[in-house]
Amino acid sequence: MRQEGLIIAIDGPAASGKGTLARRLAAHYGLNHFDTGLSYRAVAKALLDTGQPLDDAAAAEEAARALDFRTLDREALSAHSVGEAASSVAVIPGVRRALVEKQRTFAETPPGAVLDGRDIGTVVCPDADLKLYVTAKAEVRAERRWQEIVAAGGKADYATVLADVERRDARDMSRADSPLKPADDAHLLDTSEMDIETAFLAATRLIDEVLAKKKTI
Ligand SMILES: Nc1ncnc2c1ncn2[C@@H]1O[C@H](COP(=O)(O)OP(=O)(O)O)[C@@H](O)[C@H]1O
Numbered sequence: 001m002r003q004e005g006l007i008i009a010i011d012g013p014a015a016s017g018k019g020t021l022a023r024r025l026a027a028h029y030g031l032n033h034f035d036t037g038l039s040y041r042a043v044a045k046a047l048l049d050t051g052q053p054l055d056d057a058a059a060a061e062e063a064a065r066a067l068d069f070r071t072l073d074r075e076a077l078s079a080h081s082v083g084e085a086a087s088s089v090a091v092i093p094g095v096r097r098a099l100v101e102k103q104r105t106f107a108e109t110p111p112g113a114v115l116d117g118r119d120i121g122t123v124v125c126p127d128a129d130l131k132l133y134v135t136a137k138a139e140v141r142a143e144r145r146w147q148e149i150v151a152a153g154g155k156a157d158y159a160t161v162l163a164d165v166e167r168r169d170a171r172d173m174s175r176a177d178s179p180l181k182p183a184d185d186a187h188l189l190d191t192s193e194m195d196i197e198t199a200f201l202a203a204t205r206l207i208d209e210v211l212a213k214k215k216t217i
C-alpha cells in the first residue's frame with residue numbers, strides 16, 4: 001500500500017513504543033523510516049569512543065556534521081548508557097542544527113517517510129501529514145526497557161532503569177532548544193494499556209483518515 005509523499009511524525013518519551021510503531025507503519029505504507037534517536041546516539045558514542053566530554057559543544061557539533069546517516073548501526077548504538085549520553089549531547093544547539101538539516105533531507109526523499117524522535121512534529125517536520133505523540137506511564141516504559149535489556153542478555157535493576165527513564169524525560173522536556181512536547185496538532189496515543197498490535201491499528205485508523213481526506217481534495 002505505497003503512499004507517495006506522505007510524512008508521518010512520531011514523538012514521545014523513552015521506551016513509549018514510538019520506534020516499534022514507526023517501523024511497522026513505514027512497512028505498511030511503503031515509506032522510508034528513520035529513528036532520529038540513533039543520530040543523537042551516534043554523536044554521543046563518537047565522543048565516548050574518543051574520550052571527549054559530552055559537554056564539549058565544538059567536538060559534538062563536528063561529530064554531528066561528519067555523521068553519515070547511512071552508516072548508523074542500531075546494534076552498536078542500542079546500549080542504555082548510550083541513550084543517556086545522547087540526551088546530554090542533544091541539548092547542544094549546534095548538534096541539533098546539524099542533525100535536523102540531515103533529517104529534513106531524509107524526510108523529503110521519495111517516497112515519503114515516517115520519522116520518530118522528540119522534535120519531529122514540532123521542529124523537523126512541522127508540516128507532516130500526521131503527527132502522533134506516543135506515550136505511556138513511566139513505570140510501564142521502564143518495565144519495557146528493563147525487559148529489553150534482560151532479553152538481550154544484559155543485567156539491569158528495574159528501579160535504576162525507572163530512575164534513568166524519568167531523569168532522561170525530565171532533561172528532554174526541560175531543555176531550551178526543541179524540548180520534548182506534543183505538537184499542538186499531534187494526536188496523543190497512550191500505549192500504557194495497549195499492546196503493539198492495538199497501537200498499530202489505532203495509528204493506521206488515523207492515517208487512513210488523512211489519506212481519505214487527501215483523495216477528496
Ligand atoms: N504497545 C506496546 N506494548 C508492549 N510493549 C511494547 C509496545 N510498544 C513497544 N513495546 C516494546 O517496548 C520496548 C521499547 O519500544 P521502542 O519502540 O524501542 O520504544 P521507543 O522507540 O519509544 O524508545 C521494545 O522492547 C518494544 O518491543
Ligand SMILES: Nc1ccn([C@@H]2O[C@H](COP(=O)(O)OP(=O)(O)O)[C@@H](O)[C@H]2O)c(=O)n1
Pocket residue numbers: 013014015016019036037038040041083086087088090116117118119120168172
Ligand atoms: N529527535 C530526537 C531524537 C532523540 N533525541 C535525544 O536522543 C536521546 C535518545 O533517543 P532515542 O530515541 O534513541 O531513545 P529511546 O526513546 O529509544 O530510549 C533522547 O533521550 C533525546 O535526548 C532528541 O533530542 N531528538
